[in-house]
Amino acid sequence: MNSTAKKREIYIFDVDGTLTPPRQLISPKFVSFFKEFVSKHEVYLASGSDLDKIKSQLPESILKSVNGVFTCMGNCFYQYGMKIYQNDFAEPSGLRDDLREKLLSSKYPKRRGNHVEERVGMINFSVVGRNASQEDREDYALFDKEQSERRLFASVLNTKYEDKIIAVVGGEISIDIFNPGKDKSQVLTYLESNDMICPNTVVKFFGDRTEPGGNDFALASAIKQSKYEHQVVDVKSWKDTWKVLLLNEFT
Ligand code: M1P
Numbered sequence: 001m002n003s004t005a006k007k008r009e010i011y012i013f014d015v016d017g018t019l020t021p022p023r024q025l026i027s028p029k030f031v032s033f034f035k036e037f038v039s040k041h042e043v044y045l046a047s048g049s050d051l052d053k054i055k056s057q058l059p060e061s062i063l064k065s066v067n068g069v070f071t072c073m074g075n076c077f078y079q080y081g082m083k084i085y086q087n088d089f090a091e092p093s094g095l096r097d098d099l100r101e102k103l104l105s106s107k108y109p110k111r112r113g114n115h116v117e118e119r120v121g122m123i124n125f126s127v128v129g130r131n132a133s134q135e136d137r138e139d140y141a142l143f144d145k146e147q148s149e150r151r152l153f154a155s156v157l158n159t160k161y162e163d164k165i166i167a168v169v170g171g172e173i174s175i176d177i178f179n180p181g182k183d184k185s186q187v188l189t190y191l192e193s194n195d196m197i198c199p200n201t202v203v204k205f206f207g208d209r210t211e212p213g214g215n216d217f218a219l220a221s222a223i224k225q226s227k228y229e230h231q232v233v234d235v236k237s238w239k240d241t242w243k244v245l246l247l248n249e250f251t
Contacts, residue, residue: 007229008198009201009203009204010042010043010197010201010202011204012043012044012187012205013043013044013046013205013241014046014048014184014208014215014216015045015047016047016048016049016170016208017170017171017209017235017237018206018208018235018237019058019238019241020057021237021238022137022172022173023057023137024057025057026058026062030239030241030242031062033242034062034242035059037245038065038066039065043066043067044067044068044070045058045066045068045069045070046184046207046219047070047071048072048122048124048171048176048215049072050072050119051069051076051078054069064081070184070186070187070190071120072120072121073121073182073183073186074182074184075087075119075121075122075178075182075186076120076121077190087121088120088121089118089119089120089121089122089123089182091123092161092164092165094161095157095161095165096116098160099115099116102125102153103115106127106149107147107149108128108143108147108149110132110139112129112131113129113131114126114131115129115130117130121178121179121182122176122177122178122182123176123177123178124174124176124177125167125174125175126173127140127149127173128140128173138172140173141172141173144173150169150174151213154167154168154175154213155167155213165178165179165180166178166179166183168209168213168217169213169214170209170214170215170216176215183215184219185221187219188203188219188222189222199227199228201229202228202229202230203223203228203231204230204231204232205219205223205230205232206233206235206241207220207232207233207235208234208235208236210234211234216234220234231248
């Protein structure tokens with residue numbers, strides 16, 4: 001038997017901030033490389049976002065060629081154009097009032113509409129609102145960098161609704177809110193419980209929010225604590241993702 005045989009590898013990528021700038025189209029510089037990459041590797045996407053948004057950011061050729069797409073923090077899974085499962089969100093009473101109150105009390109001055117977006121198994125909350133223009137996004141992201149508004153508000157919600165919800169920061173302008181355990185670690189659980197991963201698989205995960213409080217943290221930790229050989233890569237943008245993939249090819 002050839003002991004130098006290449007091990008099976010599974011790649012898992014977050015989307016916003018990892019393959020594309022948040023809520024934007026994949027860069028024309030990166031798209032050809034990534035298209036070829038997915039055609040040669042086993043790849044899953046794991047986003048906080050929903051399928052319609054992902055479709056507006058990645059070409060169909062990529063979405064058709066990946067092995068599966070986990071959306072809404074792993075609360076929904078698509079394979080070969082079909083929805084395989086979805087979870088419901090159990091919303092605690094009082095949460096909407098707290099979100100409304102935050103909209104009134106935030107020191108950030110602009111409100112652009114669509115502040116609470118209901119998704120499968122979760123909600124997404126944004127003070128500036130999901131109707132924000134790119135300019136508004138950048139402006140809010142600067143404010144949030146200085147004030148840590150999202151991190152602090154997520155922590156208030158996590159304390160108040162301790163066993164009922166988890167709030168985490170993802171992307172540029174919003175926070176993702178879901179029930180405990182209904183986070184991106186569901187990706188690894190699903191792959192394992194459906195025998196889509198075997199003991200000698202190498203799991204490689206790329207995300208831009210793998211730090212505690214970020215929406216990639218749960219999956220990054222689950223992979224690090226798993227029995228699998230792994231590579232967990234925290235990136236600042238798609239440019240880092242590209243660099244590491246290129247390095248991997250040559251090492
Ligand atoms: O993946 C996390 C979030 O990434 C983006 O966030 P934002 O709009 O804050 O930049 C969006 O895709 C959002 O839907 C997603 O939850």
